[in-house]
Amino acid sequence: MKMSDIRKFRNLKAGQRFLFTGVFYTARDQAHKRLSELIREGKKLPFSLEEKIIYYCGPNPGGPDRPIGACGPTTSSRMDALTVPLLNLGLTAMVGKGRRSPAVRAAIKKNKAVYFVTYAGCGALLAERVSSCRIVCFPDLGPEAVYELTVEDFPLITSIDSRGGSIYEPTG
Amino acid sequence: MKTIKPEQIEDKVAALCAQANFRLRPDVLSALKAAAAGPVSAGSREALLAIVRNAEIARRKKLAICQDTGLPVVFAEVGLKAVIDGDFKKAVNKGIKKAYVQNMFRPSIQTDPLGRADRPGFYPGILHVELVPNDRIRLTVMPKGFGSENKAGLKMFNPTASSEELEKFILSVVKNAGPDACPPFIVGIGVGGTQDYAALMAKKALLRPVQRRSRKPAISLWEKSLLKKINKLGIGPLGLGGSPTALAVSVETAATHIAGLPLAVNVSCHALRSAEGII
Ligand code: SF4
Numbered sequence: 015m016k017m018s019d020i021r022k023f024r025n026l027k028a029g030q031r032f033l034f035t036g037v038f039y040t041a042r043d044q045a046h047k048r049l050s051e052l053i054r055e056g057k058k059l060p061f062s063l064e065e066k067i068i069y070y071c072g073p074n075p076g077g078p079d080r081p082i083g084a085c086g087p088t089t090s091s092r093m094d095a096l097t098v099p100l101l102n103l104g105l106t107a108m109v110g111k112g113r114r115s116p117a118v119r120a121a122i123k124k125n126k127a128v129y130f131v132t133y134a135g136c137g138a139l140l141a142e143r144v145s146s147c148r149i150v151c152f153p154d155l156g157p158e159a160v161y162e163l164t165v166e167d168f169p170l171i172t173s174i175d176s177r178g179g180s181i182y183e184p185t186g
Numbered sequence: 187m188k189t190i191k192p193e194q195i196e197d198k199v200a201a202l203c204a205q206a207n208f209r210l211r212p213d214v215l216s217a218l219k220a221a222a223a224g225p226v227s228a229g230s231r232e233a234l235l236a237i238v239r240n241a242e243i244a245r246r247k248k249l250a251i252c253q254d255t256g257l258p259v260v261f262a263e264v265g266l267k268a269v270i271d272g273d274f275k276k277a278v279n280k281g282i283k284k285a286y287v288q289n290m291f292r293p294s295i296q297t298d299p300l301g302r303a304d305r306p307g308f309y310p311g312i313l314h315v316e317l318v319p320n321d322r323i324r325l326t327v328m329p330k331g332f333g334s335e336n337k338a339g340l341k342m343f344n345p346t347a348s349s350e351e352l353e354k355f356i357l358s359v360v361k362n363a364g365p366d367a368c369p370p371f372i373v374g375i376g377v378g379g380t381q382d383y384a385a386l387m388a389k390k391a392l393l394r395p396v397q398r399r400s401r402k403p404a405i406s407l408w409e410k411s412l413l414k415k416i417n418k419l420g421i422g423p424l425g426l427g428g429s430p431t432a433l434a435v436s437v438e439t440a441a442t443h444i445a446g447l448p449l450a451v452n453v454s455c456h457a458l459r460s461a462e463g464i465i
Contacts, residue, residue, distance in 0.1 A: 074253050074292045083290050084250040089333045089366045111333070112366030112425060133236045134206065134333075134424055135368035135457045137253035138244035156306045157292045169236075171426070179428070182365055 022178040033167040038069035046096040060151035064104035072157035084137030088109040123178035130170040190323040192272030199281025202327040205461040210241035213395040233423035255291035256329030258311035266320035279309040328460040337363035345446040359451040365425020368455035378440040384448035387438040396434035
Protein backbone atom coordinates (compact mmCIF):
# COMPACT_ATOMS: atom_id res chain seq x y z
CA MET A 15 0.00 0.00 0.00
CA LYS A 16 1.05 3.57 -0.61
CA MET A 17 0.44 6.92 1.05
CA SER A 18 -2.38 7.62 -1.40
CA ASP A 19 -4.13 4.51 -0.05
CA ILE A 20 -4.49 6.03 3.43
CA ARG A 21 -8.27 6.37 3.03
CA LYS A 22 -8.40 2.63 2.37
CA PHE A 23 -6.84 1.86 5.76
CA ARG A 24 -10.34 1.72 7.19
CA ASN A 25 -11.04 -1.37 5.08
CA LEU A 26 -8.18 -3.34 6.60
CA LYS A 27 -8.93 -6.19 8.97
CA ALA A 28 -7.00 -7.07 12.12
CA GLY A 29 -4.29 -9.57 11.28
CA GLN A 30 -3.71 -8.37 7.71
CA ARG A 31 -0.02 -7.91 6.88
CA PHE A 32 1.37 -5.77 4.07
CA LEU A 33 4.29 -3.57 3.04
CA PHE A 34 3.79 0.18 3.13
CA THR A 35 5.49 2.98 1.22
CA GLY A 36 4.83 6.51 2.44
CA VAL A 37 5.48 8.94 5.26
CA PHE A 38 5.53 8.49 9.05
CA TYR A 39 5.86 11.11 11.78
CA THR A 40 7.75 9.80 14.80
CA ALA A 41 6.44 10.75 18.23
CA ARG A 42 6.93 9.09 21.58
CA ASP A 43 6.43 9.98 25.23
CA GLN A 44 7.67 13.59 25.47
CA ALA A 45 6.41 14.65 22.01
CA HIS A 46 2.97 13.31 22.94
CA LYS A 47 3.11 15.26 26.17
CA ARG A 48 3.86 18.47 24.28
CA LEU A 49 1.24 17.86 21.60
CA SER A 50 -1.43 17.21 24.21
CA GLU A 51 -0.45 20.37 26.14
CA LEU A 52 -0.79 22.42 22.93
CA ILE A 53 -4.19 20.84 22.23
CA ARG A 54 -5.34 21.53 25.78
CA GLU A 55 -4.30 25.18 25.50
CA GLY A 56 -6.08 25.47 22.15
CA LYS A 57 -2.84 26.33 20.32
CA LYS A 58 -1.89 25.43 16.77
CA LEU A 59 0.11 22.22 16.38
CA PRO A 60 3.51 22.35 14.64
CA PHE A 61 2.17 19.88 12.05
CA SER A 62 -1.32 18.82 11.05
CA LEU A 63 -2.47 15.40 12.22
CA GLU A 64 -5.03 14.93 9.49
CA GLU A 65 -4.44 11.84 7.37
CA LYS A 66 -1.12 11.31 9.09
CA ILE A 67 0.57 8.23 10.47
CA ILE A 68 2.36 8.49 13.80
CA TYR A 69 5.18 6.04 14.45
CA TYR A 70 6.08 5.43 18.08
CA CYS A 71 9.82 5.49 17.62
CA GLY A 72 12.94 7.16 19.00
CA PRO A 73 15.46 6.43 16.25
CA ASN A 74 19.22 6.16 16.46
CA PRO A 75 20.84 8.97 14.50
CA GLY A 76 21.93 8.45 10.89
CA GLY A 77 25.38 9.08 9.54
CA PRO A 78 27.22 10.08 6.39
CA ASP A 79 26.21 6.86 4.65
CA ARG A 80 22.64 6.43 5.87
CA PRO A 81 19.61 8.59 6.72
CA ILE A 82 18.87 6.91 10.03
CA GLY A 83 20.16 4.32 12.49
CA ALA A 84 18.17 1.52 14.11
CA CYS A 85 14.53 2.61 14.23
CA GLY A 86 12.13 -0.01 15.55
CA PRO A 87 8.90 0.65 17.43
CA THR A 88 8.59 1.48 21.12
CA THR A 89 5.83 0.26 23.45
CA SER A 90 2.57 1.86 22.31
CA SER A 91 0.67 1.55 25.59
CA ARG A 92 2.79 4.30 27.17
CA MET A 93 1.11 6.72 24.77
CA ASP A 94 -2.43 5.45 25.51
CA ALA A 95 -3.39 8.23 27.91
CA LEU A 96 -2.35 10.89 25.38
CA THR A 97 -3.71 9.31 22.18
CA VAL A 98 -7.45 10.01 22.10
CA PRO A 99 -7.16 13.80 21.49
CA LEU A 100 -4.84 13.12 18.53
CA LEU A 101 -7.33 10.70 17.01
CA ASN A 102 -10.08 13.27 17.46
CA LEU A 103 -7.97 15.70 15.42
CA GLY A 104 -7.86 13.39 12.44
CA LEU A 105 -4.84 11.17 13.06
CA THR A 106 -5.42 8.21 10.76
CA ALA A 107 -2.97 5.58 11.89
CA MET A 108 -0.43 4.68 14.55
CA VAL A 109 2.47 2.25 14.30
CA GLY A 110 4.05 0.72 17.39
CA LYS A 111 4.35 -2.47 19.36
CA GLY A 112 2.06 -4.21 21.81
CA ARG A 113 -1.41 -3.73 23.19
CA ARG A 114 -3.63 -0.63 23.53
CA SER A 115 -6.14 0.40 26.20
CA PRO A 116 -9.91 -0.05 25.76
CA ALA A 117 -10.24 3.76 25.51
CA VAL A 118 -7.80 3.92 22.58
CA ARG A 119 -9.52 1.03 20.91
CA ALA A 120 -12.88 2.77 21.24
CA ALA A 121 -11.45 6.02 19.84
CA ILE A 122 -9.93 4.12 16.91
CA LYS A 123 -13.37 2.71 16.13
CA LYS A 124 -15.13 6.05 16.55
CA ASN A 125 -12.68 7.88 14.26
CA LYS A 126 -12.28 5.03 11.76
CA ALA A 127 -8.57 5.00 12.41
CA VAL A 128 -6.21 2.02 12.57
CA TYR A 129 -3.37 0.77 14.74
CA PHE A 130 -0.50 -1.21 13.28
CA VAL A 131 2.37 -3.10 14.82
CA THR A 132 5.63 -3.79 13.10
CA TYR A 133 8.63 -6.05 13.71
CA ALA A 134 9.51 -5.14 17.29
CA GLY A 135 13.15 -5.25 18.27
CA CYS A 136 14.19 -5.31 14.61
CA GLY A 137 15.51 -1.76 14.40
CA ALA A 138 18.37 -2.59 12.04
CA LEU A 139 16.12 -4.40 9.59
CA LEU A 140 13.62 -1.52 9.66
CA ALA A 141 16.38 1.08 9.16
CA GLU A 142 16.90 -0.39 5.72
CA ARG A 143 13.29 0.52 4.85
CA VAL A 144 13.72 4.23 5.61
CA SER A 145 14.94 6.38 2.74
CA SER A 146 14.93 9.81 4.39
CA CYS A 147 14.63 11.42 7.80
CA ARG A 148 13.96 15.10 8.51
CA ILE A 149 13.28 16.85 11.79
CA VAL A 150 9.82 18.43 12.08
CA CYS A 151 9.66 19.93 15.59
CA PHE A 152 10.88 19.77 19.21
CA PRO A 153 14.61 19.41 18.35
CA ASP A 154 15.50 19.86 22.04
CA LEU A 155 13.96 16.45 22.72
CA GLY A 156 16.79 14.72 20.85
CA PRO A 157 15.68 11.19 19.93
CA GLU A 158 12.20 12.04 21.21
CA ALA A 159 11.70 14.88 18.72
CA VAL A 160 9.24 14.55 15.82
CA TYR A 161 10.94 13.30 12.64
CA GLU A 162 9.38 12.82 9.23
CA LEU A 163 10.43 9.45 7.84
CA THR A 164 9.97 8.37 4.25
CA VAL A 165 9.56 4.60 4.30
CA GLU A 166 9.67 2.03 1.56
CA ASP A 167 8.21 -1.45 1.86
CA PHE A 168 7.88 -1.04 5.60
CA PRO A 169 6.24 -4.17 7.13
CA LEU A 170 2.94 -3.46 8.91
CA ILE A 171 0.55 -5.79 10.69
CA THR A 172 -2.98 -4.50 11.29
CA SER A 173 -3.42 -4.82 15.02
CA ILE A 174 -6.62 -2.85 15.70
CA ASP A 175 -8.83 -2.18 12.71
CA SER A 176 -11.34 0.61 12.15
CA ARG A 177 -14.18 -1.57 13.42
CA GLY A 178 -12.36 -2.21 16.68
CA GLY A 179 -11.29 -5.73 15.75
CA SER A 180 -7.96 -6.63 17.37
CA ILE A 181 -5.29 -9.29 17.24
CA TYR A 182 -4.72 -8.85 21.00
CA GLU A 183 -6.93 -8.91 24.04
CA PRO A 184 -7.22 -5.31 25.26
CA THR A 185 -5.27 -4.29 28.36
CA GLY A 186 -6.61 -3.06 31.68
CA MET B 187 50.42 -5.89 41.98
CA LYS B 188 49.35 -4.80 38.53
CA THR B 189 48.59 -1.20 37.64
CA ILE B 190 45.61 -0.52 35.40
CA LYS B 191 45.18 2.87 33.80
CA PRO B 192 41.72 4.48 33.55
CA GLU B 193 42.16 4.68 29.77
CA GLN B 194 42.37 0.88 29.61
CA ILE B 195 39.06 0.61 31.46
CA GLU B 196 37.51 3.28 29.26
CA ASP B 197 38.59 1.55 26.06
CA LYS B 198 37.46 -1.87 27.23
CA VAL B 199 34.04 -0.61 28.30
CA ALA B 200 33.67 1.23 24.98
CA ALA B 201 34.57 -1.89 22.98
CA LEU B 202 32.12 -4.01 24.99
CA CYS B 203 29.27 -1.48 24.54
CA ALA B 204 29.83 -1.56 20.78
CA GLN B 205 30.09 -5.35 20.64
CA ALA B 206 26.94 -5.84 22.72
CA ASN B 207 24.88 -3.49 20.55
CA PHE B 208 26.13 -4.71 17.17
CA ARG B 209 26.40 -8.46 17.71
CA LEU B 210 23.54 -10.42 19.14
CA ARG B 211 24.91 -12.92 21.67
CA PRO B 212 25.75 -16.17 19.85
CA ASP B 213 23.80 -18.24 22.38
CA VAL B 214 20.68 -16.10 21.82
CA LEU B 215 21.11 -16.19 18.06
CA SER B 216 21.42 -19.96 17.97
CA ALA B 217 18.38 -20.35 20.25
CA LEU B 218 16.37 -18.16 17.85
CA LYS B 219 17.54 -20.17 14.85
CA ALA B 220 16.72 -23.43 16.61
CA ALA B 221 13.24 -22.13 17.41
CA ALA B 222 12.70 -21.10 13.78
CA ALA B 223 13.72 -24.59 12.64
CA GLY B 224 11.38 -26.23 15.15
CA PRO B 225 7.69 -27.10 14.98
CA VAL B 226 6.24 -23.58 14.88
CA SER B 227 3.52 -21.94 12.79
CA ALA B 228 4.35 -20.13 9.57
CA GLY B 229 3.62 -16.78 11.25
CA SER B 230 5.96 -17.55 14.16
CA ARG B 231 8.67 -18.70 11.78
CA GLU B 232 8.40 -15.51 9.77
CA ALA B 233 8.73 -13.44 12.97
CA LEU B 234 11.71 -15.50 14.24
CA LEU B 235 13.46 -15.25 10.88
CA ALA B 236 12.94 -11.48 10.85
CA ILE B 237 14.68 -11.30 14.24
CA VAL B 238 17.56 -13.44 12.95
CA ARG B 239 17.82 -11.32 9.80
CA ASN B 240 17.81 -8.18 11.93
CA ALA B 241 20.80 -9.50 13.89
CA GLU B 242 22.64 -10.27 10.66
CA ILE B 243 22.00 -6.79 9.23
CA ALA B 244 23.09 -5.20 12.53
CA ARG B 245 26.39 -7.09 12.53
CA ARG B 246 27.14 -6.59 8.85
CA LYS B 247 26.15 -2.93 8.59
CA LYS B 248 27.16 -1.86 12.08
CA LEU B 249 23.66 -0.80 12.96
CA ALA B 250 22.41 -1.21 16.52
CA ILE B 251 20.39 -4.43 16.95
CA CYS B 252 17.66 -2.31 18.48
CA GLN B 253 17.09 1.45 18.52
CA ASP B 254 16.76 1.18 22.28
CA THR B 255 20.47 0.88 22.92
CA GLY B 256 19.49 0.58 26.53
CA LEU B 257 20.68 1.68 29.90
CA PRO B 258 24.13 0.08 30.11
CA VAL B 259 24.45 -2.09 33.19
CA VAL B 260 28.12 -2.82 33.93
CA PHE B 261 29.14 -5.73 36.14
CA ALA B 262 32.75 -5.41 37.27
CA GLU B 263 34.79 -8.02 39.10
CA VAL B 264 37.75 -6.05 40.34
CA GLY B 265 40.84 -7.94 41.50
CA LEU B 266 42.15 -6.78 44.87
CA LYS B 267 45.68 -7.09 43.51
CA ALA B 268 44.95 -4.68 40.70
CA VAL B 269 45.77 -1.02 41.34
CA ILE B 270 43.53 1.36 39.45
CA ASP B 271 45.45 4.52 38.74
CA GLY B 272 42.44 6.87 38.66
CA ASP B 273 38.68 7.06 39.12
CA PHE B 274 37.11 3.71 38.21
CA LYS B 275 33.49 4.88 37.96
CA LYS B 276 34.42 7.88 35.85
CA ALA B 277 36.43 5.66 33.50
CA VAL B 278 33.45 3.32 33.06
CA ASN B 279 31.10 6.20 32.24
CA LYS B 280 33.61 7.77 29.87
CA GLY B 281 33.86 4.44 28.07
CA ILE B 282 30.08 4.23 27.73
CA LYS B 283 29.86 7.76 26.39
CA LYS B 284 32.67 7.17 23.93
CA ALA B 285 31.04 4.08 22.45
CA TYR B 286 27.58 5.62 22.25
CA VAL B 287 28.81 8.82 20.57
CA GLN B 288 31.22 7.11 18.18
CA ASN B 289 28.74 4.48 17.03
CA MET B 290 25.75 6.85 16.78
CA PHE B 291 23.77 4.97 19.40
CA ARG B 292 20.75 6.70 20.83
CA PRO B 293 21.13 8.86 23.91
CA SER B 294 18.46 7.33 26.15
CA ILE B 295 19.51 8.43 29.62
CA GLN B 296 17.49 11.06 31.45
CA THR B 297 19.45 12.46 34.40
CA ASP B 298 16.34 14.16 35.81
CA PRO B 299 13.98 11.22 36.42
CA LEU B 300 11.14 13.27 37.89
CA GLY B 301 11.30 16.60 36.06
CA ARG B 302 12.48 15.04 32.76
CA ALA B 303 13.96 18.47 32.01
CA ASP B 304 17.35 17.36 30.70
CA ARG B 305 18.09 16.46 27.12
CA PRO B 306 18.60 12.68 27.00
CA GLY B 307 22.28 11.79 27.27
CA PHE B 308 24.63 8.82 27.15
CA TYR B 309 25.52 8.18 30.78
CA PRO B 310 25.74 7.35 33.64
CA GLY B 311 25.31 3.61 33.37
CA ILE B 312 24.55 1.36 36.32
CA LEU B 313 27.67 -0.10 37.92
CA HIS B 314 27.88 -3.19 40.14
CA VAL B 315 31.31 -3.91 41.61
CA GLU B 316 32.49 -7.08 43.26
CA LEU B 317 35.96 -7.62 44.70
CA VAL B 318 37.85 -10.79 43.79
CA PRO B 319 41.26 -12.15 44.90
CA ASN B 320 43.29 -11.69 41.69
CA ASP B 321 44.93 -8.89 39.69
CA ARG B 322 42.43 -8.58 36.84
CA ILE B 323 39.26 -6.68 36.07
CA ARG B 324 36.47 -8.61 34.42
CA LEU B 325 33.88 -6.37 32.83
CA THR B 326 30.46 -7.36 31.55
CA VAL B 327 28.32 -4.77 29.80
CA MET B 328 24.61 -5.37 29.40
CA PRO B 329 22.72 -2.59 27.61
CA LYS B 330 19.22 -3.17 28.99
CA GLY B 331 16.29 -2.04 26.88
CA PHE B 332 13.39 -0.59 28.81
CA GLY B 333 10.50 -2.06 26.85
CA SER B 334 11.29 -5.25 28.71
CA GLU B 335 12.87 -3.75 31.85
CA ASN B 336 9.55 -1.97 32.52
CA LYS B 337 7.92 -5.36 32.88
CA ALA B 338 10.09 -6.62 35.74
CA GLY B 339 8.39 -7.83 38.89
CA LEU B 340 9.32 -8.39 42.50
CA LYS B 341 7.39 -9.90 45.36
CA MET B 342 8.24 -10.64 48.96
CA PHE B 343 6.67 -14.04 49.65
CA ASN B 344 6.19 -15.81 52.95
CA PRO B 345 8.84 -18.47 53.57
CA THR B 346 6.02 -21.02 53.56
CA ALA B 347 4.75 -20.02 50.11
CA SER B 348 3.99 -23.00 47.87
CA SER B 349 5.69 -23.45 44.52
CA GLU B 350 2.26 -22.91 42.92
CA GLU B 351 2.13 -19.43 44.46
CA LEU B 352 5.59 -18.60 43.14
CA GLU B 353 4.75 -19.88 39.68
CA LYS B 354 1.49 -17.99 39.59
CA PHE B 355 3.40 -14.77 40.20
CA ILE B 356 6.12 -15.56 37.65
CA LEU B 357 3.52 -16.38 34.99
CA SER B 358 1.61 -13.19 35.76
CA VAL B 359 4.77 -11.12 35.24
CA VAL B 360 5.42 -12.78 31.87
CA LYS B 361 1.77 -12.44 30.85
CA ASN B 362 1.86 -8.75 31.72
CA ALA B 363 5.00 -8.33 29.61
CA GLY B 364 2.98 -9.88 26.79
CA PRO B 365 3.38 -8.58 23.24
CA ASP B 366 4.71 -5.23 24.54
CA ALA B 367 8.15 -6.43 25.59
CA CYS B 368 9.37 -8.03 22.35
CA PRO B 369 8.99 -11.77 22.84
CA PRO B 370 10.38 -14.41 22.65
CA PHE B 371 11.71 -13.64 26.11
CA ILE B 372 14.57 -14.82 28.21
CA VAL B 373 13.30 -14.85 31.77
CA GLY B 374 15.73 -14.22 34.63
CA ILE B 375 14.60 -15.07 38.14
CA GLY B 376 16.28 -14.34 41.46
CA VAL B 377 15.10 -16.18 44.56
CA GLY B 378 16.31 -15.45 48.09
CA GLY B 379 18.65 -12.82 49.49
CA THR B 380 17.06 -9.44 50.21
CA GLN B 381 14.69 -7.39 48.06
CA ASP B 382 17.55 -5.66 46.20
CA TYR B 383 19.69 -8.79 45.96
CA ALA B 384 16.87 -10.86 44.45
CA ALA B 385 16.49 -8.21 41.74
CA LEU B 386 20.23 -8.23 41.07
CA MET B 387 20.25 -12.03 40.78
CA ALA B 388 17.33 -11.90 38.35
CA LYS B 389 19.29 -9.56 36.13
CA LYS B 390 22.53 -11.55 36.44
CA ALA B 391 20.63 -14.72 35.52
CA LEU B 392 20.24 -13.19 32.06
CA LEU B 393 24.01 -13.31 31.60
CA ARG B 394 24.02 -17.10 31.69
CA PRO B 395 24.10 -18.68 28.19
CA VAL B 396 20.49 -19.47 27.39
CA GLN B 397 21.19 -23.14 26.68
CA ARG B 398 22.81 -23.70 30.10
CA ARG B 399 20.62 -24.78 32.99
CA SER B 400 21.32 -24.33 36.68
CA ARG B 401 23.95 -26.62 38.23
CA LYS B 402 21.52 -27.40 41.02
CA PRO B 403 19.40 -30.35 39.83
CA ALA B 404 16.16 -29.23 41.49
CA ILE B 405 16.52 -25.70 40.12
CA SER B 406 17.38 -27.00 36.67
CA LEU B 407 14.17 -29.06 36.66
CA TRP B 408 12.19 -26.05 37.83
CA GLU B 409 13.66 -23.92 35.01
CA LYS B 410 12.55 -26.46 32.44
CA SER B 411 9.07 -26.81 33.86
CA LEU B 412 8.64 -23.03 34.11
CA LEU B 413 9.69 -22.67 30.47
CA LYS B 414 7.03 -25.20 29.44
CA LYS B 415 4.37 -23.32 31.40
CA ILE B 416 5.43 -19.96 29.97
CA ASN B 417 5.32 -21.36 26.47
CA LYS B 418 1.73 -22.42 27.07
CA LEU B 419 0.78 -18.74 27.46
CA GLY B 420 0.71 -18.45 23.67
CA ILE B 421 2.11 -14.91 23.46
CA GLY B 422 4.49 -16.02 20.71
CA PRO B 423 7.29 -14.36 18.72
CA LEU B 424 6.67 -10.60 18.42
CA GLY B 425 3.47 -11.18 20.40
CA LEU B 426 1.61 -12.48 17.37
CA GLY B 427 0.52 -15.68 19.11
CA GLY B 428 1.82 -19.23 18.97
CA SER B 429 5.20 -20.27 20.29
CA PRO B 430 7.80 -19.87 21.61
CA THR B 431 6.91 -17.20 24.14
CA ALA B 432 10.27 -17.67 25.87
CA LEU B 433 13.58 -19.20 24.85
CA ALA B 434 14.84 -19.90 28.35
CA VAL B 435 14.25 -19.46 32.06
CA SER B 436 17.31 -19.00 34.27
CA VAL B 437 16.96 -19.07 38.04
CA GLU B 438 19.61 -17.93 40.51
CA THR B 439 19.21 -18.53 44.22
CA ALA B 440 20.84 -17.25 47.40
CA ALA B 441 20.52 -17.68 51.15
CA THR B 442 17.76 -15.63 52.69
CA HIS B 443 16.16 -14.87 56.07
CA ILE B 444 13.96 -17.36 57.92
CA ALA B 445 11.09 -14.86 57.75
CA GLY B 446 10.97 -14.27 54.04
CA LEU B 447 11.30 -15.34 50.43
CA PRO B 448 12.06 -12.51 48.00
CA LEU B 449 11.47 -13.38 44.35
CA ALA B 450 12.34 -11.12 41.42
CA VAL B 451 11.66 -11.61 37.73
CA ASN B 452 13.60 -9.72 35.08
CA VAL B 453 12.20 -10.13 31.61
CA SER B 454 14.52 -9.73 28.68
CA CYS B 455 13.32 -9.18 25.15
CA HIS B 456 14.74 -11.28 22.31
CA ALA B 457 17.40 -8.55 21.91
CA LEU B 458 19.32 -9.79 24.94
CA ARG B 459 22.63 -8.02 24.66
CA SER B 460 25.79 -8.41 26.72
CA ALA B 461 29.53 -8.65 26.18
CA GLU B 462 32.36 -9.61 28.49
CA GLY B 463 36.05 -8.82 28.56
CA ILE B 464 39.07 -8.97 30.87
CA ILE B 465 41.81 -6.44 31.56
S1 SF4 C 1 12.09 -4.41 24.49
FE1 SF4 C 1 14.12 -4.96 23.73
S2 SF4 C 1 13.91 -5.46 21.57
FE2 SF4 C 1 12.06 -4.40 22.25
S3 SF4 C 1 12.40 -2.27 21.70
FE3 SF4 C 1 13.05 -2.52 23.81
S4 SF4 C 1 15.23 -3.05 23.75
FE4 SF4 C 1 14.39 -3.30 21.70
